[in-house]
Amino acid sequence: MNGPLLQRFDRGVRRLLPFCLCLVLSLVAATPTRLPDFDMIMPALPLIGLFYWSIFRPDLIGWLPAFALGLANDLISGTPLGVSSLLFLLVRGVTVSRRRFFLSRPFRIAWWGFSVAAVCASLAQWALLSVMFRQTMGIRAVGVEALMTILLYPPLSWLFARSQRSMLINA
């Protein structure tokens, strides 16, 4: 009798997985690394999650969750409210519109697509914040940040793929 209800609950919880993973990545990005050369660079970890799930399960991270993730990211990292929300919405929009292309191609094409998205997002964030602070900021750190984000895409997407296979196969 409880079967269907429990099943539905179980399925609902599983479907929250992508969102929760992205949220955890935001938190991971905010923990102090205490490494000498890494205090200025933090890869945009939630962006990786957002890109991956926008290709493979766009139904699980819709517009509202993408917006909420951006808001949470701004609140956690201390950037002005709305900046990450806007970027995440744009990244999701572009990625979802191209997902069929990525789905039918090998991994390196998706990686290349992500690289373009990460660079564009970093530049857009740089431009937005430069306007908001009325000062241009050094572009070098932005480049390094984008590069780190791109390099972390393969291991993280592997992790996502594993969690997708084990948790979301029929959710």
Add this chain to the structure above:
Amino acid sequence: MAQRFTFALLVAVSFALMLMGKADTFLAQRARLMFDDAVAPILEVMSRPAAAAARAMQIAHELVDLRADNVRLRQENDRLSHWQVVARQLDEENRFLRSQLNFVPGPDPSYVTARVIGDSDGPFVHSVLIEAGIRDGIQKGEVVLSGEFLVGRVTEVAQRAARVLLLTDINFAAPVMLENSGAKAILAGNNTEQPELQFLAPGTPVAPGDRVSTSGDGGVFPPGLPVGTISSAQEGSIRVTPFARRHQLDYVTVVDYGLPGLLSSGLSGDQ
């Protein structure tokens, strides 16, 4: 169609949030503080493994450098023993002169030491989250030190956490002076590891290695807090390397010098 509408609506909300935050309304501040309170315990737990790993690496480094360190410390010890004698003499002289002047010592500032639990790392914002807030008596505007070195200023205080704006942030500025010449200037963060000195009087002699400390002007920072040393002094751009290194911030001290109160009490006394 509905999808498009949601997208457009949320993009508009994002822009509205940016404008609202820019106007710095009460609401945006409240939202941030409530969220900081909620994630503080999570970040605290998450920062532990990172801290442990960093400590392990530090221990490994120390073991490697043990011999060289020993030699260096021995030399330093010799030099410091000499300084200790000088300091004793100066202390004695100071006490004597104070007694001659009927000097009234200022109140000892109260302080709170707190752990750094969040670091926004990226190139855009230089701030850290510390594990102490209103319930620990921290107030907005208080000065944050690491050891005796200036780290930044408290900009937001929640119940159990507070956000510290680091002196390297693009929104940070503090009145400072060169310790050699006493020349005043403004230290302005620029989101790099080396903030700039601005508004230094033209022709002031300045060379790499000169020490910079707070001047106490404006009543936000007390005078004499060590800030850093001049790292490069070229025409039009003087850079400072802060003493407090961001990646080494583990525990910081939040000090209440009672400075914001000084101004208002002075004004009310005039009435």
